[in-house]
Amino acid sequence: MGENLPLVWRKMPERYRLVGSKCLNCGRIYFPRRKICPHCRRKGKIVDIKMPEKGKIYSFSEVHSAPPGFENELPYFVAIVELQNGIKLFSMLADSPRNKIRIGAPVKMVFRKITENDGKGIIAYGYKFKVL
Amino acid sequence: MVGIVSYGAYIPRYRIKVSDIARVWGKDGEHVSQGLRVKEKAVAAIDEDSCTIAVETAKQALGRADIDPRNIGAIFVGSESKPFAVNPSASTVAEAIGAVPNVTGADLEFACKAGTAGMQAVYGMVKSKMIKYGMAIGADTAQGKPNDALEFTAASGGAAFIIGDQNVIAELEDTCSFSTDTPDFWRRAHQEFPEHGGRFTAEPAYYKHVIGAAEMLREKMGFDYDDFDHVVFHQPNGKFPLRAAKKLKIPFEKLSAGYISPVVGNTYSGNVPLALSAVLDIAKPGEKILVVSYGSGAGSDAFSFKVTPNIKKVRKAPFVKDFIEDKVYIDYAIYAKFRKKIKSI
Structure with missing residues (x-):
């Protein structure tokens, strides 16, 4: 089953460049992006902000039973x-x-490629993380 | 002064030994490896394609120099393994590095020389003041038909160059091209793997065009091959560039810094860009570099570069040698899965 095309397109800033949101009123940072700050509500002022591309593993799991479209990558890790x-x-x-x-x-x-959508649909690209 | 302002390279982590491929097809691996002078080749992972490689090289290039991606006015991606027949990798790269929307671009194809064709295109655009910076990328996940001679060398990797007229690290002194209709290698529409003309790919194709372009540039600029500290010739295997150099009486020492195909394979459109990146990784200010690409079909682009003191400002890891050394060997079965040579996937 393939991903919805408008969804793939809408998620590009987040998936391609790790673009999140920052509320200029309270300073809170969000990822994925938000349209409003849940703390400041209508007082908030949300702007795009790029996330750092480095970090550390907080938790992880090894996947042995994949959702459709990911079977050929088994076993793989998510984190x-x-x-x-x-x-x-x-x-x-x-x-x-x-x-x-x-x-x-x-x-x-x-x-990396996230999913190829059955080889005929649009290729959904985006972030994965690699252990240094 | 117009030239290279920054560069970035990428080689996937996985390698398969030529001897492992030879074993599957009942051939003498040592004999094949020695004949081609290629020991192993780089293989893209199952979630990589020429577009993801192009994005990685573009990010490396931007990371080396302090350039606002919004000032990049053109992006050309040279590849013969585009993930889409229609839908440009250039726009994906532009989106991934934040160069959108004030940017033009296209995907280029000229067998193994599409990357250098892109360099010439953005060089012209920068020199004519049409754009401030342009990015030319050569990236491929080259395909060789199972049990074909190309399978031993067809590899994955690429490099990107940002061309501009400020803070130039390698001045592009001059360039020219030598092209004829010589169909030594091709892939018809809707075909998965390329075909080639066997030995026809050598004398009337590779050597005629590589040497023709080098001599054309020599006559145009009036140089002597001794003037160059480094020479990069396209490396479809490890043997051809050595023989081309011998024909032009260029000693191996001048080829050595960019002689990567024995341990990477032929990364097609990414081949000369990767080799030039390896030279830039170690080149000193004032050194001169002769570069001659080759693309079947057929043509060669020749370039003369002069390295400037700015090279020291962009000398930041990862270097090409880091990618070469960071490797994981895979067997033919995993290689067949990664590169989708198993028909059901």
Whole structure:
């Protein structure tokens, strides 16, 4: 099953460049992007902000039963990555040998294919993280 | 002064040994490896393609120099393994580095020389003041048909160059091209793997055009090959560039810094760009570099570069040798999965 085309397009700033949001009223940073600050509500002023591309593994898991479209990559690792600014995001890990994947391991963003949408649809590119 | 302002290279982590490919097809691996002078080749992971490689090289190039991506006015991606037949990698690169929307670009194809064709295009645009900076990328996940001679060398990798007229690290002194209709290698529309003319790819194709372009530039600029400290010739294998150098009486020492195909393979449009990146990694101010690409079909682009003191400002890791050394060997089965040579995936 393929990803919805407008969704792939809408997510490009986040997936390609790790663009998140910052509220200029309270200073809070969000990823993925938000349209309003849930703390400041209508007083908030949300602007785009680029996230750092380096961080560390906060937690991880090895996947042996994949959702459709990811079967050929099994087994693979997913992780909650804590970026250098404290933001946590969920990501697949790429090119990372099992013996180097541990909580606290330093990682950096790489640009990879996320899903090919059955080989006919649009290719969804985006971030994965690689253990340094 | 117009020339290279920054550069970035990328080689995927995975390698397969030529001897492993030879074993599958019942050939003498040592004999094949020695004949081609290629020991192993770089293989893109299952989630990589020429577009992801192009983006990685573009980010490396931007990371080396303090350039606002919004000042990049053109992006050309040379590749013969585009993930889409229609839908440009150039716009994906532009979006991924934040160069959108005030940017033009296109994907170029001229077999193995599309990367250097892009360099010539952005050089002209910068020199004519049409744009402030331009980016030319050569990137490929080259495909060789199983049990074909090309399978031993067709590899993955690429490099990007930002061309501009400020803080130039390598002045592009002059360039010219030598092109004829010589169909030594091709891939028809909708075909998965390329075909080639066997030995026809050598004398009337590679050597005629590489030497023709080098001699054309020599006559145009009036140089002597001894004037150059480094020479980069396209490396479809490890043998051809050595023989081309011998024909022009250029000693191997001048080729050595960019002689990467024995341990990387032929990264097609990314081949000469990667080799030039390896030279820039170690080149000293004042040194001169002769570069001659080759693309089947057929043509060669020749360039004369002069390295400036600014090279020291962009000398930041990762270097090409770091990518070469950071490797994980895979066997033919994993290689077949990664490169989708298994028909059901």
